[in-house]
Amino acid sequence: MRKVIIGILMSFCLFGMYQSLWANHSMHPLKQIAFVKKMIGRKQEPYHTAYVQLIRYADSIQQVTHHARNDFAVPGYYVKPEEHRANSLALQQDAFAAYCSALAYRLSGKKRYGEKACYFMNAWATINKKYSEPDGPLVMSYSGSAFLMAAELMDDTSVWDADEKQLFKDWVTSVYRKATNEIRERKNNWADWGRLGSLLVASFLDDKEEIERNIKLIKGDLGDKIASDGHMPEEVRRGKNGLWYTYFSLAPMTASFWVRICSYGNKRESRLKRHWTICFAIKNLHLNGSGMKDRMLGRMPLGRTICWRLWRVYMGSLHMGNMLKIAALIFIRYTILHGFSRH
Numbered sequence: 627m628r629k630v631i632i633g634i635l636m637s638f639c640l641f642g643m644y645q646s647l648w649a650n651h652s653m654h655p656l657k658q659i660a661f662v663k664k665m666i667g668r669k670q671e672p673y674h675t676a677y678v679q680l681i682r683y684a685d686s687i688q689q690v691t692h693h694a695r696n697d698f699a700v701p702g703y704y705v706k707p708e709e710h711r712a713n714s715l716a717l718q719q720d721a722f723a724a725y726c727s728a729l730a731y732r733l734s735g736k737k738r739y740g741e742k743a744c745y746f747m748n749a750w751a752t753i754n755k756k757y758s759e760p761d762g763p764l765v766m767s768y769s770g771s772a773f774l775m776a777a778e779l780m781d782d783t784s785v786w787d788a789d790e791k792q793l794f795k796d797w798v799t800s801v802y803r804k805a806t807n808e809i810r811e812r813k814n815n816w817a818d819w820g821r822l823g824s825l826l827v828a829s830f831l832d833d834k835e836e837i838e839r840n841i842k843l844i845k846g847d848l849g850d851k852i853a854s855d856g857h858m859p860e861e862v863r864r865g866k867n868g869l870w871y872t873y874f875s876l877a878p879m880t881a882s883f884w885v886r887i888c889s890y891g892n893k894r895e896s897r898l899k900r901h902w903t904i905c906f907a908i909k910n911l912h913l914n915g916s917g918m919k920d921r922m923l924g925r926m927p928l929g930r931t932i933c934w935r936l937w938r939v940y941m942g943s944l945h946m947g948n949m950l951k952i953a954a955l956i957f958i959r960y961t962i963l964h965g966f967s968r969h
Contacts, residue, residue: 684730
């Protein structure tokens with residue numbers, strides 16, 4: 627059963643190995659954004675309510691100033707938990723603010739939101755020169771991923787000045803990608819966050835070789851990460867925190883598959899749609915491979931488990947709180963109802 631599960635997950639990677647179209651809208655494809663805007667215009671739920679909530683967040687951010695630091699130093703969580711949380715918050719707050727503002731701009735068209743997104747990205751690109759201490763590269767990778775999502779949303783707009791955009795790309799190359807690539811070959815969840823961050827960077831910079839490199843890494847140890855009974859050996863060894871770390875590993879893995887799906891050109895869309903439909907059609911497939919209730923994720927079909935439960939954890943890991951509703955608006959509602967066909 628593990629081979630079936632791993633085969634389904636790996637196939638997302640296999641589809642794109644020789645794809646010649648590498649769009650940098652890997653998290654929110656433009657056609658997806660256009661569809662959501664149409665639903666908002668019609669005041670169709672849950673899009674409209676989630677959009678109103680998004681705008682409230684974006685408005686509350688308008689007067690917020692950045693927290694960029696020259697050295698993003700994050701000590702180990704189990705050594706200095708309070709200092710870890712406090713230092714991490716600087717990047718988490720600003721990256722979230724940039725992503726929220728960028729999304730509000732793309733959905734509303736109001737320039738002030740786009741300008742605020744650029745403000746946060748420009749601040750970190752100008753001020754931050756490095757990360758340090760044991761958890762620095764990990765927190766930079768998973769919290770900073772929201773900056774890359776914001777960047778792709780603003781990339782093809784006139785709001786972001788060309789020189790400032792280049793400065794951000796330089797920061798991504800010299801600081802953020804350095805962090806992601808530093809941890810992407812580890813054995814546990816660190817590698818998964820590193821690979822997701824590195825994929826987002828490669829998509830944003832249109833770096834084909836790095837996309838292929840990350841796909842190979844994901845394929846290379848997926849069989850080792852998921853044991854025959856469905857548990858993740860490197861994560862459950864944490865004892866009472868094993869379930870949390872299992873989610874913390876599966877979440878970026880799932881997001882990485884989504885990034886690859888959204889990187890395909892039109893020639894691959896029909897194949898992807900058919901394949902994803904197969905995932906939903908396997909009604910009785912569960913992560914533990916038995917008819918008994920799965921102790922980790924219950925009796926949810928694999929497709930729904932991947933799309934809903936793990937994406938939910940991914941958004942939570944970015945400390946987005948109630949922004950989960952907006953994630954559901956953009957990701958879950960669209961992809962599940964429309965089978966990954968980008969209308």
